[in-house]
Amino acid sequence: MKKAQLTRQALLQKAFEQIYTGGYQTTSIDAILAATAVTKGAFYYHFKNKDEMGLALIEEVLRPTLRLQFESLLQSSDDPLQAIYRLMQHLLFENDLLQAAHGCPMGNLTQELTPWHPVLSTALDQLLQDWIQLMTQLLQKGQQSGFIKTAVSARSVALFVLSGYWGVRSIGKLGDSRTVYTAYLNELKRYLNTLR
Numbered sequence: 001m002k003k004a005q006l007t008r009q010a011l012l013q014k015a016f017e018q019i020y021t022g023g024y025q026t027t028s029i030d031a032i033l034a035a036t037a038v039t040k041g042a043f044y045y046h047f048k049n050k051d052e053m054g055l056a057l058i059e060e061v062l063r064p065t066l067r068l069q070f071e072s073l074l075q076s077s078d079d080p081l082q083a084i085y086r087l088m089q090h091l092l093f094e095n096d097l098l099q100a101a102h103g104c105p106m107g108n109l110t111q112e113l114t115p116w117h118p119v120l121s122t123a124l125d126q127l128l129q130d131w132i133q134l135m136t137q138l139l140q141k142g143q144q145s146g147f148i149k150t151a152v153s154a155r156s157v158a159l160f161v162l163s164g165y166w167g168v169r170s171i172g173k174l175g176d177s178r179t180v181y182t183a184y185l186n187e188l189k190r191y192l193n194t195l196r
Helices: 003-022 029-036 040-046 050-074 080-094 105-113 118-144 154-175 179-193
Strands: none
Touching: 003 029, 003 040, 003 050, 003 105, 029 040, 029 050, 040 050, 050 080, 050 105, 050 118, 080 118, 080 154, 080 179, 105 118, 105 154, 118 154, 154 179
16 A cells, blocks of 8 residues: 555544544544644645535545445344344444544434535435434345334335434443443344234
8 A cells, every 4th residue: 555545544544533523623633643643735635624624524434344244244143133233333432433432433423514514414414314224224135034024114214224323323422421322222132023
């Protein structure tokens, strides 16, 4: 990998860490530069401004990282409902990147940026639609193979599960506690079983 690509990746990784723990608005370019020991000139070689970096962060860090996790965990079982439960359990309790104190990085960005940053909001919405589509397709496949009732709206289920996930991450963030995650997972399991 070329030095310029490594510099860009380092900037985006540090930007993600700082924005995830401190928020988009309060994270300055100077703070990112200080954490990476990259010059301002190098930053502006890669990005015109902070919002362009924010868009790259969504497209080059969040989208591939989360899509890979979603795809691999959603395909981890022949039973799509079990796979969805396993994905939520992983995101809440086993993912080393995600911390209770800081909530969901995508949820945080959505709350902080929408509607004031339309380009970033659109990119976040597209990422959410990717998640919904992946889960919807899995649920539809489950309907075709007889795991799930045919009357179930796969897209509605996907939206409901993800809404619950974002919500419980926000609640957990309030008290820097994963305790509420267990209640969510217990109710999620019960709900998913009603879809059979």
